[in-house]
Amino acid sequence: VPFGSGKSRDDDRDVLATTMSYKNKIAIASVIVAIALLAGCGKAKEEAAETEAPTPVLVENATLGAIDHVVTADAVLFPINQANVTPKISAPVKRVLVNRGDHVRAGQLIAELESSDLAAAVEEAKFQYEQAQSVYATVTGATVVEDQTKAQADVQSAQSAFDAAKKLYDSRVALQKEGALAQRQVDETKLQMVQAQVQLETAQQHLKSLNGVGRQEAIRGAQAQMNAAKAHVDTLGVQLSYARILSPISGVVADRPVYAGEMASAGMPLISIVDISQVRAVANVPVKEAESIRAGRPARVAGPDGDIPGTVTVVSPSANANATTVEVW
Numbered sequence: 001v002p003f004g005s006g007k008s009r010d011d012d013r014d015v016l017a018t019t020m021s022y023k024n025k026i027a028i029a030s031v032i033v034a035i036a037l038l039a040g041c042g043k044a045k046e047e048a049a050e051t052e053a054p055t056p057v058l059v060e061n062a063t064l065g066a067i068d069h070v071v072t073a074d075a076v077l078f079p080i081n082q083a084n085v086t087p088k089i090s091a092p093v094k095r096v097l098v099n100r101g102d103h104v105r106a107g108q109l110i111a112e113l114e115s116s117d118l119a120a121a122v123e124e125a126k127f128q129y130e131q132a133q134s135v136y137a138t139v140t141g142a143t144v145v146e147d148q149t150k151a152q153a154d155v156q157s158a159q160s161a162f163d164a165a166k167k168l169y170d171s172r173v174a175l176q177k178e179g180a181l182a183q184r185q186v187d188e189t190k191l192q193m194v195q196a197q198v199q200l201e202t203a204q205q206h207l208k209s210l211n212g213v214g215r216q217e218a219i220r221g222a223q224a225q226m227n228a229a230k231a232h233v234d235t236l237g238v239q240l241s242y243a244r245i246l247s248p249i250s251g252v253v254a255d256r257p258v259y260a261g262e263m264a265s266a267g268m269p270l271i272s273i274v275d276i277s278q279v280r281a282v283a284n285v286p287v288k289e290a291e292s293i294r295a296g297r298p299a300r301v302a303g304p305d306g307d308i309p310g311t312v313t314v315v316s317p318s319a320n321a322n323a324t325t326v327e328v329w
Contacts, residue, residue: 069292071285071289071290071292071293073283073284073285073286073289073328074283074284075281075282075283075301076281076282076283077279077280077281077282077301078279078280078281078282079251079274079275079276079278079279079280080275080278080279080280081249081251081274081275081278082249082251082254082272082273082274082275083247083248083249083251083272083273084269084271084272085110085111085245085247085248085269085270085271085272085273086266086267086268086269086270087113087242087245087264087265087266087268087270088239088242088266089113089118089239089242089243089266090263090264090265090266091113091114091115091243091263091264092113092114092261092262092263092264093111093112093113093114093258093259093260093261093262093263093264093270094111094112094113094114094115094243094260095111095112095260096110096111096256096258096259096260096271097109097110097111097112098110098111098253098256098271099253099256100253100254100255100256101252101253102252102253103250103251103252103253104247104250104251104252104253104273105247105250106247106248106249106250107246107247108246108247109244109245109246110245110246110247110253110271111245111270111271112243112244112245113242113243113244113245113264114243115240115243118236118239118240118243119240121236122233122236122237122240125229125232125233125236126233128229128232128233129226129229129230129232129233131229132222132225132226132228132229132230133226133229135222135225135226136219136222136223136225136226138206138222139206139218139219139222140219140222148207151203151206151207152207154203154206154207155200155203155204155206155207157203158196158199158200158202158203158204159200161196161199161200162193162196162197162199162200164196165189165192165193165195165196165197166193166196168189168192168193169186169189169190169192169193172185172186172189173186205218245270245271247271247273248273249273249275250275251273251274251275251276251277252273252274252275252276253271253272253273254272254273254274255269255271255272256270256271256272257269257270258270258271279301280313280329281299281301281310281329282327282328282329283327283328284320284323284325284326284327284328285325285326285327285328286324286325286326287319287324287325287326290315290319290325290326290328293312293315293326293328294312294315295312295313295314295315296311296312297311297312298310298311298312299311299312312328312329313329314327314328314329315328315329316328
């Protein structure tokens with residue numbers, strides 16, 4: 001209330017006292033609120049300290065030991081043992097018994113090639129071998145007079161047959177030159193003459209062996225022919241076995257580029273098999289890091305299924321000039 005309002009001075013003092021008393025009350029209230037807030041914060045901190053759980057710790061005794069230097073690098077895995085199965089003969093593929101991802105064992109039949117012609121050749125060679133055996137038995141067992149007499153008769157008969165065949169051949173050749181006979185008939189006569197000549201030579205050789213002239217040579221010759229026939233049978237039998245493709249190792253089929261009906265060429269891969277029971281990790285390590293790596297040191301190959309323990313086997317003695325890295329197996 002401003003002074004000089006017409007009221008008495010005592011009234012002015014009352015008003016002033018009232019105003020000062022009101023201001024003092026506001027200040028006291030502010031101090032009380034501030035003290036209350038401070039007291040509330042201190043109590044909250046005390047409650048939080050009382051409710052917070054203790055932090056667990058693990059305590060161990062200190063020990064003295066070496067600190068390993070760990071070198072980490074990306075690596076590519078390769079199988080230690082793998083095989084590209086190649087056929088030894090060229091033939092159409094009859095059937096393939098495995099697919100990619102199949103597990104195979106060593107010696108398992110995995111493919112077959114067409115081999116009808118080889119089977120027929122083996123049968124023919126067996127007959128030739130039996131014939132050679134018969135000749136050998138005849139040469140070694142002919143000791144009686146009857147055999148010698150029969151051999152002489154065989155020679156005479158074979159000589160007569162050859163002479164007749166040759167005479168007929170000469171006659172037809174003359175007629176063919178005059179244009180009176182076809183060439184086909186001349187060829188047929190020539191074939192008969194050749195067969196008669198072979199029979200004559202066989203009979204003469206038989207008689208020679210019976211007469212004791214070069215008997216040992218005849219026996220060795222017959223035995224050589226028999227052995228040669230046997231070797232021919234074995235050779236064709238081996239070639240026939242090549243039509244059955246067997247797995248050389250146990251593993252997983254990684255590739256089969258040739259299918260049934262296609263031509264398999266000798267020396268070209270038919271099926272690829274990898275053995276993943278043991279693998280090699282090839283990593284390129286920076287030169288500075290590779291200085292501490294030695295062959296025989298332990299290593300770990302980390303993958304999605306966990307760590308696989310391993311051993312360092314190879315540390316390349318030279319660095320890759322393009323990448324300044326060292327190859328480590």
